[in-house]
Amino acid sequence: MGALTGLGGGSIMTPLLVAFGVPIRYAIAASMVTIIATSSGSAATYVRERIANVHAAFYLEMFTITGAIVGATITTLIAPRLLYFLFAGFLLTSFVGMRRHIGEELPDNVPHSRLAEWLRLHGSYYDKALGRQVDYRMTRPIWGGAGMFIAGLAAGMLGIGAGAFKVSVHELVLRMPSKVSSTTSNFIIGMTALAGASVYFASGLLYVNLVAPMAVGTTIGAMAGGRILNHFTNKSIRILFLLILAYLIVQMLYSGIRA
Amino acid sequence: MTEKDEETLDLIISYILVGGVVLSVILESFGLFLYCRGAHGFAVSWDPVWRMSGKNFFAYSAALFLSLGRGAPSPAAIMALGLVILMMTPYVRVVVSTLFFGFKRDWKYTVITLFVLAVLTGSLIRH
Numbered sequence: 001m002g003a004l005t006g007l008g009g010g011s012i013m014t015p016l017l018v019a020f021g022v023p024i025r026y027a028i029a030a031s032m033v034t035i036i037a038t039s040s041g042s043a044a045t046y047v048r049e050r051i052a053n054v055h056a057a058f059y060l061e062m063f064t065i066t067g068a069i070v071g072a073t074i075t076t077l078i079a080p081r082l083l084y085f086l087f088a089g090f091l092l093t094s095f096v097g098m099r100r101h102i103g104e105e106l107p108d109n110v111p112h113s114r115l116a117e118w119l120r121l122h123g124s125y126y127d128k129a130l131g132r133q134v135d136y137r138m139t140r141p142i143w144g145g146a147g148m149f150i151a152g153l154a155a156g157m158l159g160i161g162a163g164a165f166k167v168s169v170h171e172l173v174l175r176m177p178s179k180v181s182s183t184t185s186n187f188i189i190g191m192t193a194l195a196g197a198s199v200y201f202a203s204g205l206l207y208v209n210l211v212a213p214m215a216v217g218t219t220i221g222a223m224a225g226g227r228i229l230n231h232f233t234n235k236s237i238r239i240l241f242l243l244i245l246a247y248l249i250v251q252m253l254y255s256g257i258r259a
Numbered sequence: 260m261t262e263k264d265e266e267t268l269d270l271i272i273s274y275i276l277v278g279g280v281v282l283s284v285i286l287e288s289f290g291l292f293l294y295c296r297g298a299h300g301f302a303v304s305w306d307p308v309w310r311m312s313g314k315n316f317f318a319y320s321a322a323l324f325l326s327l328g329r330g331a332p333s334p335a336a337i338m339a340l341g342l343v344i345l346m347m348t349p350y351v352r353v354v355v356s357t358l359f360f361g362f363k364r365d366w367k368y369t370v371i372t373l374f375v376l377a378v379l380t381g382s383l384i385r386h
Contacts, residue, residue: 022303033342033345033346036346036348036349037283037345039349040276040279040280040345040349041276043276044273044276044280047269047272047273047276048269048270048273050266050269054269054272054356055368058356058368058371058372058375059371061375062371062375065375065378066378069378069382118367119367190348190349191349191353191375193349194346194349194379195378195379195382195383197346198316198383199382201311201312201316201319202312202313202314203312204310204312205312206310206311206312206342207303207305207309207310207311208310208311208335208339209299209304209309209338210303210309211338211342212287212290212291212294212341212342213287215284215287215341215342215345216287216288216291219280219283220284223280
């Protein structure tokens with residue numbers, strides 16, 4: 001699922017582990033490492049098939065990693081309850097935004113941007129579901145960077161991968177096609193999850209006997225997911241993403257109420 | 260950078276990612292097999308021997324590699340090695356991309372990847 005939608009899968013993995021009796025802090029730490037497995041396992045195929053946009057990924061990583069570091073630093077200054085509500089609000093906005101584009105197979109009328117051109121944020125991939133080569137370009141790279149900084153903040157503050165934020169920024173701000181968006185997000189989250197995992201590594205929350213079986217499972221799942229993505233249409237990927245987004249909003253609100 | 264160069268970089272990154280995950284899955288599976296054959300069976304033990312922790316990730320990884328040279332490695336060391344390789348995979352792809360952009364004199368992206376690399380290295384060292 002993570003491989004298909006560009007989300008790390010931490011939001012599904014953490015509650016599952018907690019249900020099995022693993023303390024929440026250890027569950028979050030273990031999920032963070034498995035996000036690296038999801039990312040690397042699926043991105044290998046996406047990069048080789050040239051669906052993920054490597055240039056865009058490096059440009060956006062700059063902002064998201066800075067956000068993650070700032071987020072992890074200021075996390076103690078803001079009440080967790082407020083954070084959950086704040087990010088639930090963000091996700092709700094992206095849910096509404098994404099719903100408007102639900103019938104759209106590929107973004108059209110993407111405004112021309114000189115900065116995006118300079119950064120070479122355009123690309124082309126072969127879409128197996130459409131049976132043709134798809135050329136696309138991106139727009140508003142500065143706003144995209146700002147959005148990715150906020151996604152990084154969310155990741156750093158809440159100890160999550162924040163894949164849902166990233167995919168929303170890619171599609172709604174930069175106007176990437178769905179497949180490019182989820183695959184590029186997949187590529188990026190491995191790097192942000194590593195930065196996050198380093199914090200848990202230092203705090204002694206990583207247990208190899210808990211993480212290793214999860215990593216084996218997610219790697220195999222991600223490699224399988226990576227192979228089938230291109231056979232889906234952009235529309236079905238977006239519907240799958242919206243369903244998970246709805247689940248995440250409820251989860252964030254619930255955590256906020258319980259905090 | 261030409262279109263051909265971009266294709267080459269994509270291919271190199273893809274190989275790094277595949278190599279990293281395949282190697283880590285092999286080591287983790289082998290370590291798990293030994294773990295399950297031990298006294299714990301399928302239960303998760305919270306004994307500190309299974310904990311993977313340190314102040315500096317690179318120093319930890321180096322110490323782990325060196326310990327492998329001394330006698331038969333424990334299941335904990337084998338699983339830890341698998342996870343270190345997994346965690347190093349995205350790091351290595353940033354290092355190699357930085358070198359590639361530098362080698363191809365694409366200064367714009369050399370600076371961008373260098374920035375990412377510096378922040379990432381800092382987060383793995385300083386805690």
